Amino acid sequence: KQEVTQIPAALSVPEGENLVLNCSFTDSAIYNLQWFRQDPGKGLTSLLLIQSSQREQTSGRLNASLDKSSGRSTLYIAASQPGDSATYLCAALSGNTPLVFGKGTRLSVIA
Amino acid sequence: DTGVSQNPRHKITKRGQNVTFRCDPISEHNRLYWYRQTLGQGPEFLTYFQNEAQLEKSRLLSDRFSAERPKGSFSTLEIQRTEQGDSAMYLCASSLGSLSRYNEQFFGPGTRLTVL
Numbered sequence: 372k373q374e375v376t377q378i379p380a381a382l383s384v385p386e387g388e389n390l391v392l393n394c395s396f397t398d399s400a401i402y403n404l405q406w407f408r409q410d411p412g413k414g415l416t417s418l419l420l421i422q423s424s425q426r427e428q429t430s431g432r433l434n435a436s437l438d439k440s441s442g443r444s445t446l447y448i449a450a451s452q453p454g455d456s457a458t459y460l461c462a463a464l465s466g467n468t469p470l471v472f473g474k475g476t477r478l479s480v481i482a
Numbered sequence: 483d484t485g486v487s488q489n490p491r492h493k494i495t496k497r498g499q500n501v502t503f504r505c506d507p508i509s510e511h512n513r514l515y516w517y518r519q520t521l522g523q524g525p526e527f528l529t530y531f532q533n534e535a536q537l538e539k540s541r542l543l544s545d546r547f548s549a550e551r552p553k554g555s556f557s558t559l560e561i562q563r564t565e566q567g568d569s570a571m572y573l574c575a576s577s578l579g580s581l582s583r584y585n586e587q588f589f590g591p592g593t594r595l596t597v598l
Contacts, residue, residue, distance in 0.1 A: 375524070405586065414488075414573060415525070415589040460524055469515060469538070470575075470587060472524030 373398045375463055377473035384451055385481050392446040392476045394461035399439045405470065406435050406446050407460045415460065419446070451480045484508060486590035488574050494596045495564055502560045503593045507576030514557050515587065516549055517573040518542065525573050531557060532579055564597045571595075 374397045384390050394404070403422045407415040419428045419435040421444065427436040434447040444461055458477045462470040487506045495501050507514045512533050517525035528547070529539045533554035543549075546564075551557040561568055571594050575587040 403585065407589070412571075412594065414486075414591040415575075417586060417588060420586045462524070464585060469517075469527035469530055469540075470525075472526070474522065474524045 373401075373463055373465055373468070373471040375461060375471050375473040377459075377461060377476050379476060380474065381477040381479075383479040383481060386451060386453060388451050388480075389447070389449050390451055390478070392448070392459050392461075392478070394444040394446070394473055396442045396444075396463045396471075398463075398465060399442050400465055401439065402464045404435075404437055404444050405462050405464065406433075406444075407462065409458045409460060409475070411458075418459075448478075451478075453480045453482045455480050486574055486576050486588055488572075488590040488593050490593060491591060492594050492596075494598065496598050497564060497566060499564055500560065500562045501564060501595065502558055503572055503574075503595075504556055504558050505574030505590060506556045507574070508588060511576035511578055511588075512554065513577045513579035513585075514551055515575040515577075516557070516559050517575065519571045519573055519592075520569075528559075561595075564595075566597045569595055569597045 376395045378393045405420045406418045421437040432449040437444045458475040460475040462472040489504045515530040516528040519525040531551040546562045549559045571592045573592045575589045577587045
């Protein structure tokens, strides 16, 4: 059974700092890994999707990497801004099974 | 707007009442998923449809829960005899499924249920 863990649970950084969010998964036979952003009381916004054959994906200031062999993914946020404050969730998809989510990392960027 | 939509956005009900939520997926998506999220947790899978067929149900989906997707378009999730433990955000997502090798899921804004 796939299990996804995100560390740290919460993170507070000053504006402008680069930061890394970590995601680990127990079953390396994943189809893809998806990173989401969730603002308080809102739904999920898809940020990046990495296929199992890919090593990384980039979108603007965001870069996500995937290492299947070690069961790890990271989300790198460059030059953080207060508007980046949100909860970031990673989720693994294995074959036809539904997404399995971590509990998220709550990020606060202080101006 | 061509995203996933959910109604209502908020629902407050008394214990024992029945509630029904609706999800309208992105029009060309043939897969539709329901998830439940409680405070401080990631979303947990409840059930999913490919077109009108319900293909998988989680053990979280007790017999008080039922979901339908008539004609493979919108979906409804009904909870009968609500309990306080049903209070949560109910999220709907859709994807192209087998039509796409990525199977990226897109989420709606959610329906927040509060059972008093």
